[in-house]
Amino acid sequence: MLLQKLEQLRTLLAEMERALIAYSGGIDSTLVAKVAYDVLGDRALAVTAESPSLMPEDLEDARIQAAEIGIAHEVVNTHEMDNPNYASNPVNRCYFCKSELHDTLKPLALERGYPYVVDGVNADDLQDYRPGIQAAKERGARSPLAEVGISKLEVRELAKSLGLPWWNKPAQPCLSSRFPYGEEITVAKLQRVGRAERYLRDLGLQNLRVRSEGDTARIELPPEQIKEFVSANDLSTLVTAFQSYGFLYVTLDLEGFRSGKLNQVLQLASSN
Known part of the structure; x- marks a missing residue:
């Protein structure tokens, strides 16, 4: 069953032909980056958003992981802290964070010729309170893991089976x-x-x-x-x-x- 989901994930990404991955360095987006690189090669690009809410060592981890996978990796700056709707920390704060992220990534993707921006949202995330998912969807982002029904546990199992040494890396939200x-x-x-x-x-x-x-x-x-x-x-x-x-x-x-x-x-x- 899990191998079947992996094949579905590969097929989905292959059909995109070119994809920009919203890549935080967490295990979810790292798995997407790994599979995207395996099927798309240099037609996949991982992009990490740098902001005050990201610890510098987490950014460095993202760089190291991308280099080991082999995928092209870039860093962009986002400015969610400039938005009072974000800084005031309402219950839907993540909506404004992901709005800023995807308002930054989507024009970059179009400029570089990537028709799709994909993220690391998994099937379990859809069951939690995640207002950021709505912001991403509104901007046309795709969530391959969720689309093929891969859970958080399955993400780690697949990452381990693919030889990613960070398969058991603790989650590090912003x-x-x-x-x-x-x-x-x-x-x-x-x-x-x-x-x-x-x-x-x-x-x-x-x-x-x-x-x-x-x-x-x-x-x-x-x-x-x-x-x-x-x-x-x-x-x-x-x-x-x-x-x-x-x-x-x-x-x-x-x-x-x-x-x-x-x-x-x-x-x-x-x-x-």
Whole structure:
């Protein structure tokens, strides 16, 4: 069944003849880039958007991965932070982010002779609250993984079978996702969160988030890692580091890491 989906994905991309991939460096868009390159060769182009909400090391990862795949790769700048509809951080913030992205990519694709812009949206994403998907569709973007019904788990299985060493890479949504809806996002706040997460990554942690609310940093780790984290690290040193980045308070979420946790406020609101 999975091999059948892979063949469907290859066929779909081959029929496009030329495609520009909205390539974040995450495993979803990396799989699309890999398969697109396999079937289209130099008729596929991966483009990564650079902005304050992308950590520099994630951009570097995207470059390294694209080079190993062999696909042509370019970086463009996007300016979603200039849009108050984005910076004010409404519940549909991602709509304005993807609008800026695809308003940048679509003219580039047309200028270069690519009839299609494709992204890494998978079938599971369609079941979550993702206003950015609407913005992409409005601008004619295609989602090959979703179109052939490939789930997030299947993305990783296919990436592993194709020999991609990043098949189990943790998801890294943009840094703006670390803020509760309604709290204004600024470049300084994004940099503060980025530095805090980099500090934790340097401790050897991978699957993590630093949620930012006002002057408080809330660290989320997988529940099974919390006890070891507390015992193995000098917490006073960590707090001092976070405070040097601009936070006043540092907390640890005892529930642990859960992707999309900030969306639970939307679920509570809809149930009331």
